[in-house]
Amino acid sequence: MAVVRVDPETDKAPVSVQLSGVSKTYPTRGAPVQALSPTDLSVKSGELVVLIGPSGCGKTTLLRLIAGLIKPTSGTVDIVGTNLWRNNRRQGDAASEMGVVFQEANLFPWLSIEENVALPLQMRGSDKADRSRRVQALLDLVGIGGFGQRWPRELSGGMRQRAAIARALSYDPDILLMDEPFGALDAMTRDTMNIELQRIWMETSKSVILVTHSISEAVFLADRIILLSPRPGRIDSSYDVPFSRPRTTELQSTIEFQTIASTLRKRLTEIS
Amino acid sequence: MSEPTSPDGRSSFLDSKWLPWVTTPVLLLAMIATWQIYVSRSGVSAFILPAPMAVAHAWIDLLGSGRAWHHVLMTIYATLAGFAWALVFGVGLGTLIGRIRWLEATLTPFIVATQVIPKVALVPLFIVWFGFGITSKVIVAAVLAFFPILTNTVLGVKSVDAGHQDVMTSLNASRWEIFRRLELPSSMPYIITGMEVGIVLSLIGAIVGEYLGGASGLGFLLVSRMNAYETDGLFAVMIHMTLLGFVFYFGIGFLRRMLIPWHQSANM
Ligand SMILES: Nc1ncnc2c1ncn2[C@@H]1O[C@H](COP(=O)(O)OP(=O)(O)OP(=O)(O)O)[C@@H](O)[C@H]1O
Numbered sequence: 165m166a167v168v169r170v171d172p173e174t175d176k177a178p179v180s181v182q183l184s185g186v187s188k189t190y191p192t193r194g195a196p197v198q199a200l201s202p203t204d205l206s207v208k209s210g211e212l213v214v215l216i217g218p219s220g221c222g223k224t225t226l227l228r229l230i231a232g233l234i235k236p237t238s239g240t241v242d243i244v245g246t247n248l249w250r251n252n253r254r255q256g257d258a259a260s261e262m263g264v265v266f267q268e269a270n271l272f273p274w275l276s277i278e279e280n281v282a283l284p285l286q287m288r289g290s291d292k293a294d295r296s297r298r299v300q301a302l303l304d305l306v307g308i309g310g311f312g313q314r315w316p317r318e319l320s321g322g323m324r325q326r327a328a329i330a331r332a333l334s335y336d337p338d339i340l341l342m343d344e345p346f347g348a349l350d351a352m353t354r355d356t357m358n359i360e361l362q363r364i365w366m367e368t369s370k371s372v373i374l375v376t377h378s379i380s381e382a383v384f385l386a387d388r389i390i391l392l393s394p395r396p397g398r399i400d401s402s403y404d405v406p407f408s409r410p411r412t413t414e415l416q417s418t419i420e421f422q423t424i425a426s427t428l429r430k431r432l433t434e435i436s
Numbered sequence: 437m438s439e440p441t442s443p444d445g446r447s448s449f450l451d452s453k454w455l456p457w458v459t460t461p462v463l464l465l466a467m468i469a470t471w472q473i474y475v476s477r478s479g480v481s482a483f484i485l486p487a488p489m490a491v492a493h494a495w496i497d498l499l500g501s502g503r504a505w506h507h508v509l510m511t512i513y514a515t516l517a518g519f520a521w522a523l524v525f526g527v528g529l530g531t532l533i534g535r536i537r538w539l540e541a542t543l544t545p546f547i548v549a550t551q552v553i554p555k556v557a558l559v560p561l562f563i564v565w566f567g568f569g570i571t572s573k574v575i576v577a578a579v580l581a582f583f584p585i586l587t588n589t590v591l592g593v594k595s596v597d598a599g600h601q602d603v604m605t606s607l608n609a610s611r612w613e614i615f616r617r618l619e620l621p622s623s624m625p626y627i628i629t630g631m632e633v634g635i636v637l638s639l640i641g642a643i644v645g646e647y648l649g650g651a652s653g654l655g656f657l658l659v660s661r662m663n664a665y666e667t668d669g670l671f672a673v674m675i676h677m678t679l680l681g682f683v684f685y686f687g688i689g690f691l692r693r694m695l696i697p698w699h700q701s702a703n704m
Pocket residue numbers: 190191192197198199218219220221222223224225226397
């Protein structure tokens with residue numbers, strides 16, 4: 165756990181993720197692809213930031229750079245004040261502050277749903293009774309409580325994705341990185357999951373960086389929405405979302421909500 | 437698993453999994469009947485083709501003979517010992533080759549070269565080097581089973597899913613943990629497929645080794661029946677060998693269901 169210190173003079177929350185001039189160019193068989201041009205981004209501790217943008221604009225790339233799954237071509241990534249890459253090596257301490265939910269569920273097919281969710285805890289050496297209690301609570305939380313004993317292949321895509329969310333939550337990381345976590349869910353479940361995510365986030369003061377294609381999901385969840393534009397990927401604009409918490413589904417039908425949503429939609433259409 | 441159904445929705449016997457349980461005995465009986473009819477009609481010499489009943493008698497004699505069981509045990513030992521070596525080296529080297537680029541580049545030409553040699557051609561050499569005892573048979577069995585296990589392991593290690601790799605990286609897993617919790621289980625279906633091919637080759641290796649040298653094992657027994665012109669006995673030994681092959685093959689199938697119950701192949 166990082167020591168979280170609030171600077172009393174400026175009264176600003178500490179920064180949990182800081183990107184300075186971070187860019188990514190993928191080498192390919194043909195010409196190298198610049199997926200992200202040099203980007204600055206700062207996410208405060210406890211902030212919920214949503215990334216949105218057209219397909220291929222570098223959202224996944226940005227998230228993987230923060231997670232330390234790929235190394236930036238230039239610039240530095242700081243996680244709670246620690247440089248993520250030192251001497252070309254990913255710093256394990258900084259990395260273990262983060263939990264990642266991928267665009268695909270990425271469950272291990274040889275582990276039951278339960279065992280998949282328990283995997284991070286097992287690797288951290290938590291004891292068995294604790295583990296199974298925690299895993300059951302998490303499965304209930306994401307709404308697949310009765311499926312712990314099943315193989316991943318026996319679950320639907322949406323259920324697998326929920327298990328992946330439970331796995332990322334299992335070790336209670338300070339920073340949650342989510343790449344279209346609810347993309348495979350139906351509208352109803354998606355609303356429920358949004359409300360659950362808001363609840364978890366409010367209870368645990370995690371920083372969340374979430375990628376989505378859904379404008380209403382973005383406006384519903386975010387403290388701040390960051391719009392990315394393609395070719396090459398860069399931050400186009402950012403929007404503060406001032407609604408009080410906890411937000412409810414009724415919020416979505418208010419004029420204020422619709423105004424932000426349509427501003428976003430307009431800008432998205434322009435840059436696509 | 438749901439029962440297969442025909443287009444009109446009714447479960448058809450032709451699609452059912454019980455079909456082989458009926459057709460196999462029927463076809464076997466038909467073959468034996470044809471064999472019997474051919475032998476009695478053509479009057480072919482019993483040295484060339486003995487009648488089914490003569491073979492059955494010879495086989496029952498073999499079952500009752502303690503000496504024959506000794507030979508069976510020797511063949512089982514050579515097969516399993518050779519197979520075990522092949523497994524250790526095949527999986528070990530396969531894991532390294534699958535992961536270390538330069539090692540693969542360096543070793544591939546040699547592996548291909550040794551793979552295209554008809555390996556049974558090496559048997560006389562092994563006998564010269566390791567003698568007429570059991571060692572040379574174990575080595576032949578090991579050499580034959582080694583390659584399918586090696587190549588399947590390499591394939592398995594290389595087929596580890598990139599998304600799964602990301603999960604382990606994001607969980608800050610150590611090299612050992614990545615091997616134990618991801619690479620090994622993920623290549624297990626491939627390794628087992630290699631073992632399925634390998635165990636049968638091990639048996640062949642052991643038997644070929646016994647043909648050429650020594651005084652024990654089913655291969656030796658077969659050659660001695662041939663030299664004694666006991667063709668019905670020859671058939672009886674062949675039945676033993678076939679049954680042994682089945683036992684080994686199904687043994688691996690059992691392992692498959694034990695080790696990878698999560699895999700589709702375990703439910704077939
Ligand atoms: N491993 C890679 N090698 C080469 N190019 C890549 C690689 N990964 C991504 N790209 C390229 O980088 C750009 C950004 O990709 P990225 O996956 O970050 O987009 P995205 O915003 O997540 O898209 P989507 O909404 O469809 O998930 C794309 O043009 C893509 O082709």
